[in-house]
Amino acid sequence: MSNKLHIAVARRFWCCAVRRARFVLFPTLTALLLTGCGGGLQSVLNPSGPQSEHISGLWWFMLITCTIVFVLVMILLFAAVVKGRKGFPDPIAPPEKETRESERRRGVVVAVATAITIAILFVFIVDSFFVGRGMTAELDRKQGINIEVTGHQWWWEVRYQDVDASSIFTTANEIHIPVGVPVTFSLKANDVIHSFWVPNLHGKKDLIPGKISTIWLQADKPGIYRGQCAEYCGHQHAHMALWIFAEPREQFDAWRRAQIQSAASPATASEQRGQQVFLSSACVMCHAINGTPAGSNFGPNLTHLASRKTIAAATLPNDRQHLAQWVDDSQQIKPGNRMPPNKFSPEDMQALLDYLQSLK
């Protein structure tokens, strides 16, 4: 028991340290997010695209109608209770015979209430059918872009498709999209079922092994939108988030051009040593850095790691301290994730961090 307690205390201490660091570093991102979309960066009620706006309209319509229904039923119930709360016979006498008139009056009320229920439901069905049709309607995809998202335990692989094979590139957990352009997502899963969900832009869609599902969405205003896996997928389901960065077209194109490039060559001696550490350690078993021999795609592609705002599926800010903690022992941060602890000498670790942070 006491042993467990020690572990718990140690763990709490560690987490406090992590959290404190995060409280210092995250406000930048959070502030950005909050100003970006006026609060609710992961909210159904803060629609930022045509799809989510459609759904939000339906939501408010249904909410108001249902609230009225609820209030009416409660008034009826309450009135019945208030009327009947006094005068229950004592001793309990057998019930009186109902009058025809009372039967008939109550019958009319029940029939009318049922008819209203049916009418409301009918309106709901028709409305949600047309909203659904509006959402799945074919759109002009010619100028749109096509992104393939693959769910892994517990991160998102993001692959930008292009007719020109040399322009295809892979990144992870952070998706940049141009504002006002429809984006088609092809969703796949490699291991178990996940669900892709960015509530500000659209509802969710499951990623199912052996099947491809498609969803399209569009951001109408620039901003940062958080998404999260919505289908229970094991240990770290809670820490499988993603960010969508909706940017003006030029900014997006610039980002895209940078992403297509191979990794920057190490410039300093420390970075060179860091690359050697990377290539000679277990890192290469899972990660790819384009332009180097590292080519495994079991884990996230690290070619432009330093250009990303977060690591560990949008769990930690991407800075030197968190990167160091993550590389050293990610199991402390996301217990059960697929990355093993790596024990490097302090010098090797610093060199590795130098190298990783140079991957702009």
Add this chain to the structure above:
Amino acid sequence: MTEITGTAGVPPASRNASTEVTAKPSNSAFHEVGRDGRDPSEDEREIKELERVWACPPGIYGWFTDTDHKAIALRYVVTAFVFFLFGGIEALLMRIQLARPESHFLSPDLYNQVFTVHGTTMMFLFAVPIMTAVGIYLVPLMVGTRDVAFPRLNNYGYFVYLIGGILLYVSFFLNTGPDAGWFAYVPLSGPGYSPGKRVDIWAQMISFTEISALSGAVVVIGTVFKMRAPGMSLHRLPLFVWAQLVTSFMIIFAMPAVMLASSLLASDRLIDTHFFNPAEGGDAILYQHMFWFFGHPEVYIIFIPALGFVSSIVITFSRRRIFGYTAMVLSLIATAFLGFGLWVHHMFATPLPQLGQSFFTAASMMIAIPSGVQIFCWIATMWGAKLNIKTPLLFVLGFVAIFVLGGLTGVMLASVPLDLQIHDTFFVVAHLHYVLIGGAVFPLFGAFYFWFPKWTGRMLSERLGKWNFWLMFIGFNLVFFPMHQLGLKGMPRRVYTYLPETGWASLNLLASLGALVLGIGVLIFIVNFFWARRFGAVAGPNPWGADTLEWSLTSPPPAYNFQRIPVVEGRNALWDQSTEAPVVVGLSSTKRETLVSSVVDAVPELRYELPGPSIWPLLLALATAETFIVGIFTPWAFLVGAVLTFAVFVGWFFGNPNYENVDAKQPPDETNFASEDLRAEEA
């Protein structure tokens, strides 16, 4: 407490009765005799005989072999309630974990086990069994018979359930509790992503509880259809019994689907089949179809019996006949039918064609109609009546408030586009607890307060009952109402923690505090239970002035239920009973004999001897246990299990005497009542 003058509280048999009922031939075995025509000492002798014949064997052996439906049902209720408490403790653990962001109270591994075991417990070990259990206690009493149709099967069902529950909890305490969710979606629950035995234990536990539920369903259907008292034609069946009957049919159609799903999953895991492995041509969505084809009706299997409780309570506490009996019955049946047509609304986010999904939207919304009709009918029943506002009625009023809200969010979830946003978020967690706690647990607690006097002979405290209700009602809304908003703010279900930046912390803290209040409410019930067992007011046969037949018996009822099976004269049996109500005589008091009647009109057909205590049900349960538990480790267990089961069946059926079913229309054997007593005395 008070009694309805002239009817309740007096066993029909002891009332002055007419000597003949014209509807039946006078030479039938069932002719009616008043007390006047009989020697009172003969009556006493008969009761003694019945007590001897229906007695439970003494000691622990008796506990294992007893077939009294009341004893079995109370065991069921207590066991299921203990599981409810376990599930509640798990819920509290989860709420502690989620009270603040990035909490490390539970590790992700433990949290995933806890939420899986919570869901599994509440659905399979608490909700379905306890609803069946209340039915097994009350159905034979309400239809006026001496035991259920298959008393030994009933006993078997309990043991299978008990073993399944123990299996889950032993494995949970050994840190091998299932962790793939109560729905255990493949491939996460498949051999590739859930190594070890955790999911196997889940799959086999499902089989245990399903077998038990099926046994219960068969027992209830048999009892309702063939063992009703004369005069209780189907259109006079109490709504409680209708609800149990409809539920039992749902169980029979729904449960095989999940047994298939869990068995295919188990064989994927145990003997390397590929039913659900997409890499080998299997299909992950197939599992979801099979699971939800059971999973959605399951909700109604839990909810419909609760509707029966509500009807009983509303009738009794407004002292009025139910408004719209026919509409109520048809609503129950409609709910059951529609309940099978909307499973896909759990799968709207999967890649299924839109037109197909629209069908399920329509079906899902349609089910609100029968529910609405019932709510309206209850309100219409209470409208203008003088209400006896006691704890059972409070729970029913709470039920209406909570359930209507849950039903309305259910209508929202039926809409495909809206569902895509709120599916698998805390909004759904809120919705499902509104319909299941509001729709089933509140009526259940109302039923506890209502029938506790019948079960134990003592009244629960009204004062504690009001505390219990208000704490549960307020606590419940504090826990689950904020969850609607959490879901809209993007919080997915089944997350063991969340980042502070998400802004979900304050609502989660509120929910966790609410959980504490809800927990205290349940605790007060437990206190009330133990208090009432010792100090509760003595109830008498009919403390509430209720209308169904169980209230004509002593509290608790004797082992044989009815010394004389009554003849039912109206829908509200005790209220409609004339002062000269006839009773059935001619049933043996030296055998466990009861009356078999026709399905629709309950015309007496046979005198039927029910089997008594036996060890075979327990042995069969053990053989079943061997099959499924050892089957987690080796497929050979099934071979051994088949042999064992066969052996037990041989013992079970060879041991039985040859019962002779006597036609009710046959002229009475002179040995039938009085002389049989004499014979027994001679022996």
